Every structure is written in C-alpha cells, then in structure tokens.
Amino acid sequence: MSYVDVIDKTEIPKPDKYYTEPSFEETLGLRIAYRREGSGEAVVFLHGAGYTRRWLPMYQMMAKGVDFVAPEAPGFGETPLPTSFRDFGDLVILYDQFLQQLGLQEIHLIGYSMGGWAAAEFASYYPNRVKSLTLITPIGLRLEENPGVDLFQLSPPELMDRLFNDKAVMEEYMPDPDNFDEGIHLYAEFSAAARLIWAPRYNLALERRLQRLTCPSLVVRAEDDRLVPNEMAEKFADVLPASRLEMIPETGHEICLERPEQLTNVLLRFIKEAS
Amino acid sequence: MNKLRFYFFHLMPYPYIPPETEYDSTWVTLSNKYYDPQRGRVLYNEYIDQLCAAEKFGFDAAIVNEHHANYYGTMPSPNIITAMLIQRTSRMPVGMIGNAIPLHGNPLRVAEEVAMLDVISGGRIISGFVRGIGPEYFNNGVAPADSVARFDEAHDLIIKAWTEDGPFTWQGEYFYIPNVNPIPRPMQQPHPPIWIPGQGSLETLRFIAEHKYTYMMIYAPQWFTKAVFSGLRDECLRCGYEAPLSMFNAAVPTYVAETDEQAHREAKAHLSWLFNTGLKIPQQLFFPPGYMTVKSFRNFAGAYLKGKVKNPCELTYDDMIKHRYIIVGSPETVKNSMGEYCEDVVAGGILNVGSAFGPMPNWMVMKNMQIFAEEVMPEFREADGKPDYLREEPLAPVTYAEGAARFGEPEESARSKVTGIDDLIEHRTAHVPEVIDASQIDKAVHDSKPSRS
Secondary structure (H helix, E strand, C coil): CCCCCCCCCCCCCCCCCCECCCEEEEECCEEEEEEEECCCCEEEEECCCCCCCECCHHHHHHHCCCEEEEECCCCCCCCCCCCCCCCHHHHHHHHHHHHHHCCCCCEEEEEECHHHHHHHHHHHHCHHHEEEEEEECCCCCCCCCCCCCCHHHCCHHHHHHHHCCCHHHHHHCCCCCCCHHHHHHHHHHHHHHHHHHCCCCCCHHHHHHHHHCCCCEEEEEECCCCCCCHHHHHHHHHHCCCEEEEEECCCCCCHHHHCHHHHHHHHHHHHHHHC | CCCCEEEEECCCCCCCCCCHHHCCCCECCCCHHHCCHHHHHHHHHHHHHHHHHHHHHCCCEEEECCCCCECCCCCCCHHHHHHHHHHHCCCCCEEEEEEEHHHCCCHHHHHHHHHHHHHHCCCCEEEEEECCCHHHHHCCCCCHHHHHHHHHHHHHHHHHHHHCCCCEEEECCCCEEEEECCCCCCCCCCCCCEEEEECCCHHHHHHHHHHCCEEEECCCCHHHHHHHHHHHHHHHHHCCCCCCHHHEEEEEEEEECCCHHHHHHHHHHHHHHHHHHCCCCCHHHHCCCCCCCHHHHHHHHHHHHCCCCCCHHHCCHHHHHHCCCCEEECHHHHHHHHHHHHHHHCCCEEEEECCCCCCCCHHHHHHHHHHHHHHHHHHHCCCCCCCHHHHCCCCCCCCHHHHHHHHCCCCCCCEECCCCCCCCEEHHHCCCCCCCCHHHHHHHHHHHCCCCC
C-alpha cells in the first residue's frame, strides 16, 4: 500500500507577490514541494499555517548567508494532503526521509509558529541530526493559566489583526478578498493545520522529550504577540536545555513578515555561533 | 398509504438570553450563565408534553435531535428525551435525528441506548445519525477534519453491532473494541430505520443512496431542496433502484391559524427568532477547517458568493416566506402551499410541522398543532384520517395474552444448576414441590445452623 492513498487534486493558485516555482522531491509516495537557495550551512525552515508558495524577503535574506531549504508540509502550498496523513509523527517521518533524500544529514532547524511545533517534534525524534534549533513564536506546549485565543474561532479580519502589529505590513500581505481560488486554498491549508493541531493544542510529551536535546537552541518571541501568549515562547525557552530567548521589538506574531531583516540578523548570528 | 407524512420535530430552544444584537453567536461562545434551570425545568416539561401530544393529534412521529452548547436546541442527549416519550406514548414512532456519532468516545454506547429504546418502545424507534454541525466541534475534542471518517466508522460499527451476532472484534482507525457484544439487540430487524439529515452535499446523498436510508433536508429554500432531492433520486438510480417517496423528507417550519393575517401576526417574531437568533453563527464557527472537504467547501462558497444560499441569520422573514423556508397561513393557504411544495420538490414527508419555534408560548404551539391536525392533515390522508403506522400491526404485542399466543415459550427457557439437585432446574416451575423437595432444603438450612453448646 502506498503512503499516499487518495489526493484531492485541485489547481493550486499562485500568489502575485514573491511566488517562485518550487522543486519537488518524491518522498514516500508524496511529491513534496520545496524551495532552496544559497550555500554554506544547511538550514531547514518549517513554515507556519500560511504564506506558503512564496520566496519571502526573509528567505531571500537568509539565502545570502546559508543554504536555505523551505519545504511545504502536506496540505500546504504545492504539497498535496494524503488522506492517511494524521499527526506530527507522520510529518516528522516524512521530513526525515525528505532531508535524507536531499543528502542533508545534520541541519540547523528553524520553525515558525505551527512549524515551531513541528521543528520541536523533529528535534525530539532525531536529536542527533539537529545542530541547532530555533523556534520563532512557536506553539505546542500547554499554558495552563492562559491558553490564549483560539485561532480557529477568529474571523479572517480578526485573525489578520492579531497576526500583525505593524498594520502597514498587514496591508501588504492582506489576501485579496475577491480571489476566490485563493480563499478556497486558504481553507484547505487551514484544514491541514487543523488536522495537526485541533486537539489537543499541545503535546505534553514534548516537555519531557525535549530534555534530551544537546544542541544549542534559540527561541524568538515577539514584543507583543496577540495571537499566541508571549508566555509560550518563554516556556519553550525554559523547557529547552541550552537555550536562549530573544525578543524582536515592535512585532506581533508574524515576525517573519514584520521584521525580516532584524530577524535574519538574529538567526544568522545564532547559526554561526552554533556551527 | 397517505400522500404525506407529518413529523413533529422539536428542538427545545431556550429563549431567555440577551438580544442577538449584543453578541456574535448563540452557539459555542454565548455563556451558559444565561441558562436558568428554574425556567429550563418549565420549558423542558412543556416541550415533552407537546411531543407526547403529537400522538393524539395524529402526527406520524415525534422527532428530537442532538445539539450542544447553544440556545437554539437544548437537547444534548436525544436518547434521554426519547426514553421519556416512549413511556408516555403507545403507538407513535419516536425519532432521534440524530445521535452525533463522530462526537462520542464510544459509538457502542449509541448502539446500546438505541437498542434499549427500541426494545422498550416495542420497535417504535427511528434512529438518525448525524455528524454534528460545525460549531459543535468547538465544544468537543474531536477534530473537524476527522468528522467524516469518524462518522463512517462509527456508523459501520453500530450497524454491525446490531446485525451480526457477537462477540466480534472491531479493529478500526478510530475505535478498537476487543469484544463487540451489545445487549440488548434492537427489536426492529435488521435494525431501526435510519435517517440522515443533510445540507445537500453530494457525499451525503451518495451515502444515503448506497445504504437505502431516509433523507431529511434541513432548512433550505424550496428550489434548493428540489435540486437536492433530484440529485438523490439520480444517485439511487445509479445504485440500481427507484427511490421510494418516503425517502424524501424536508424540514419546513409550518404555522397555521384562523386567517393568513392572524397566522403571520402570531408566528413572525418566533420564526424570525428561530433563524436570526437561534442560528446566529458566524461563518468561521459554522465551517471549521476540515469539516467540509475542500471540494464541498468550494461548491458551498461559490453558491454563497453568488447569493444563492444564505447564512440563516441573514434571512429576512419575507425571504423565508418567499423561498418557502417556512409555510405560514390559514388552513387553506397551508394546504395549498404544502401540496404545491411537495409536488414540486417530490417529498414524502414534512418535518417541523407545528413545533415550538423559538420563544413561541405553549398555548400557541398547541393551537398550531390542533388546527393543523384537524384542518390540514386530513387533506393529505386516506379517508380514515389515520397515520400510516396505525394501519400496521404493531411489532410488539399490546397485551401479554397476544405475546403468549404469538411467541409461545422462549427458545431458551431459564434453566440452571442448583446445589444438591442433579437435574437442571426449570425456573418457571422451580418453586413447586415436584421440582424442589422442601424437606431437603430444610435439612440444608438445619445443617448450616451453629449447634448450641
């Protein structure tokens, strides 16, 4: 039986801005879309639940310093969603195989938001393959006192408002409400995210499993994250051994889009130290 | 057979909440602090009385459903209400349309409860299965993306539990049960009739056609119901059979009064509440990600953008009347509208007839029921005016004598081994001297007493 059983084939819309043609790597029967540029240390970036299909300014800046690899998870961007795909375990095994096929044994791993959760899971499964771990406004741990807002309960305008503190950047990245196909695609990507994170919104085992990490780790938090409480980044920094916490001023949850330059500087400096 | 069947479908709304202009949703997020158990008690008991009255008025069934964490329908367990209804009615079928099987931890619980109800009621149960609507996934730990697959698996498990001798092992993706062996089994064979409500998605229609189940279209404009019924008929033909009329049922809230004017005057506020307040649900709660397949969502969103379908809370009363989401008027008007409606969409049954809409007072519900029963129902009935079920022999005997005549001795009489007696004891006669020698028992009792020193 193939890893992939049924794939809902639809034309994936291409955003006007920053869209680039991806490469594809056939992995366990699934065509994983990815983009890769630059040379030097191999850095793998796991995206959050949105802004796929693009070679974003932050990626461009990173590729000037490192070999930057950005795969798209099943159900995101141009990677299809197999019906059998269920959880982070499936995702981590898929990425492991994918990276091996690209010849990437040891990597610097970065995850943003939901991708931060994925990166933490990957590191807990394969600690020996991770030279450094960076989590940017991640999710995935339990905040008992204040679980924060439920992103799935937010209307699209509320969600956009909470993602961005810099409203000029928000306007720049606002999805076109008249673009029907893009709207449907975003529903599909949100469905893929819901498959991974709907319930529970955390993995309690992560707190224990991350203890075995020996690589240096960095947690980047926003100044005022109105989607995921700032305590989440702080808790990750507490849980991760050999970690440090950095804050990017004047940002909300979407640090990658709001302050790509400052973020890139922090990331490249850390990766250099960890290499 | 009657031309049309009328089902008294109750939602059990709770209306004592702030006006809908003050919040975004009557589901999920509107606090349960507004629920006053003292008022709730009165409402529940009125609603149960109304449902029981449906038998005397001549409805074809009383129907209840399952909803969670909202004020539109305060019936998280339809099985509990059904248990009360079958005790207070004697012949009328009772339907649960239905149990939200993907939302529950163990579908066998549903198989057991429905079987209990079917046995106790003498085979009067209609068993509906639903996925639960989008907002309900915000009150449960089940991912909406798993909804369809969990529904399918739970359905297969329940049907197998009802139709195959246990014990057997269930090895599913979502449920693993080492020994499936529910006791009791249902009375109706092979199992109670199954109804599936829907909003017209192709996946649902295919499922119903394949299993020959009964469809119930939820609130929709007449043209849409017509299109969906025609789609279902096609799916049935594709499965190799012509669908019987009884397979097609539409939920059309109906209110009848002395004159058209009087009917609108009485019903308008309450029917508006049903749609505009009771179903005030923002889109992101209505359609959580993964609840619909991307294909279905694309179809739905396309129709929505073209203005073809509307969120119920956006409907005006005039929309509801014009597109026949509802039927309101004098007995003459309702007879004509209902006749036209059913001929046009080709339906065999109408639900939500005469029920309690929103905050409608008890007296108004009873008035609606009586006028409907006496002045509308006969139009669609055989000359005897009876609901179809009264022309059929009940599945269970009404009296012990009938039971003895029809079924005689049980296949396995109760026999067991009793200490000190070699033969198996037949319990029916276990107490007569020919079976148990009392003197032997006396001796055993005597021997067991401590001897006095």
